[in-house]
Amino acid sequence: MAQFPEGTRFEPMSDIDRCVLFSAYNYDPKKPRPPKDPWSRDAFQLAIWHEDLLRLREEGLISGVTPISEREWELRRRIEMGWKPGVKYFTKDAQGNTREVSLPRLPEPPVEEDFWDGDPYTYPAFEEDGKESPLTITAAGWEVVTQQLAEQVELPESLPDLRKLLDNELYDHAVREVGIAVESALREVVGNDDGYGQKLVGEFISHLHDEVFAYNTMLKIYRLRLRTFFKFVRNPHAHRKIALTRSHALSLTAHALHLLSDIQQFGGEEERQ
Secondary structure (H helix, E strand, C coil), X not given: CCCCCCCCEEEEEEEECCEEEEEEECCECCECCCCXXXXXXXXXXXXXXXXXXXXXXXXXXXXXXXXXXXXXXXXXXXXXXXXXXXXXXXXXXXXXXXXXXXXXXXXXXXXXXXXXXXXXXXXXXXXXXXXXXXXXXXXXXXXXXXXXXXXXXXXXXXXXXXXXXXXXXXXXXXXXXXHHHHHHHHHHHHCCCCCCHHHHHHHHHHHHHHHHCCCHHHHHHHHHHHHHHHHHHHHHXXXXXXXXXXXXXHHHHHHHHHHHHHHHHHHHHHHHC
């Protein structure tokens, strides 16, 4: 979630196997509404497990999610599908035969004994104070993310100018410098000296698929990480000067260096094959 700018909202799209797929929006002041087609390849999507959502909410790092029971979650899911109590539903099989749809019984509501082994409210509802609400990172959440990333910065010897820029408080230049390094590493891996931006990201993901034989889940993760990095970090800092605090600059630098390390490792894996 913190790959997106502050103020980004996340709209749930589907909830399967206790993992919610979200569509991101409001990351651009010019486009404050959810995308017309959240399933589009050009839309930004991310998936989060139920347990992670509830833990982040408990720690006050995100808002827009409320814990509910399994019964309440299942009941809401059925209502969204058009289910009504006492109404029979039918479907047709591949041969055209009509058969009644038999839904399992709703889970029992929580009772006192259920609390002895923990909290039975382990499912998320996307609301705040009883009202439907988008998922967002709170101010406390951004503070934690920025602090933790800033503390993880390990400046590589291969980028000697980066330390000089940070020491001289040229934070915008430092982020630009590490952004150039990420883009250069991508070019080196895919073997395209002229590639840049989102097109280069696409070439890198295709390269992982065709040459490194990466799993589909990994491809989706790196596609999101790189797309958000170029859209929200690399491109803005490449084309205009942006005022940054030291902690914010360090957090952006740490994020970029993590990406750089991963990209270089993929290049090394290809050489070993």
